[in-house]
Amino acid sequence: MAYEHLIDKDRCKGCGLCVAVCPKNVLEIGTRMNTKGYFPAYQARPEDCIFCAICCTMCPDVAITINEMPKQRPAKPNGGNEMGKVLMKGNEAIAEAAIRAGCLNYFAYPITPQSEVAEYLSKRLPEVGGVFLQGESEVAVSYMISAPPPAGRGCSPPPPARASA
Ligand code: SF4
Numbered sequence: 497m498a499y500e501h502l503i504d505k506d507r508c509k510g511c512g513l514c515v516a517v518c519p520k521n522v523l524e525i526g527t528r529m530n531t532k533g534y535f536p537a538y539q540a541r542p543e544d545c546i547f548c549a550i551c552c553t554m555c556p557d558v559a560i561t562i563n564e565m566p567k568q569r570p571a572k573p574n575g576g577n578e579m580g581k582v583l584m585k586g587n588e589a590i591a592e593a594a595i596r597a598g599c600l601n602y603f604a605y606p607i608t609p610q611s612e613v614a615e616y617l618s619k620r621l622p623e624v625g626g627v628f629l630q631g632e633s634e635v636a637v638s639y640m641i642s643a644p645p646p647a648g649r650g651c652s653p654p655p656p657a658r659a660s661a
């Protein structure tokens with residue numbers, strides 16, 4: 497998905513907060529006054545924008561928006577319009593979504609029906625600098641997950657215990 501970054505020049509009051517928080521030094525305060533007499537911010541280096549959305553989160557006047565744009569796919573030589581798709585099992589999609597949401601630690605005791613979550617994360621977490629540990633029991637895993645949150649690391653809970661018959 498592509499994104500566009502927009503600053504509403506007439507809403508901006510030129511406070512400079514977005515300029516200060518931008519991690520890529522994309523924004524600057526302009527020299528052209530808006531209709532309210534302020535000098536609004538603008539994207540001086542749009543090519544460096546990583547669409548992290550920190551600026552629009554911080555703007556007190558809600559003057560910045562980031563919109564998702566439908567991605568333009570290059571036309572195939574044969575004129576086709578093939579869409580890129582990823583086919584995943586539901587458990588794999590859950591695991592990948594956890595990583596993309598910031599999960600860096602997963603301490604697991606695999607139990608059907610979601611052992612595939614642990615299997616997937618055991619492969620993927622090392623690739624993103626995370627840690628996967630398989631505990632010897634649910635109780636051991638419950639002790640393991642009590643440590644990372646105070647240390648500021650993302651952590652998914654262990655699989656729920658299977659109901660006894
Ligand atoms: S934080 Fe908002 S109001 Fe302040 S300069 Fe940036 S866009 Fe303008």
Ligand code: SF4
Pocket residue numbers: 501517518519520521522523544545546547548549550551552
């Ligand atoms: S989206 Fe992120 S990188 Fe882009 S201008 Fe805003 S703070 Fe900077």
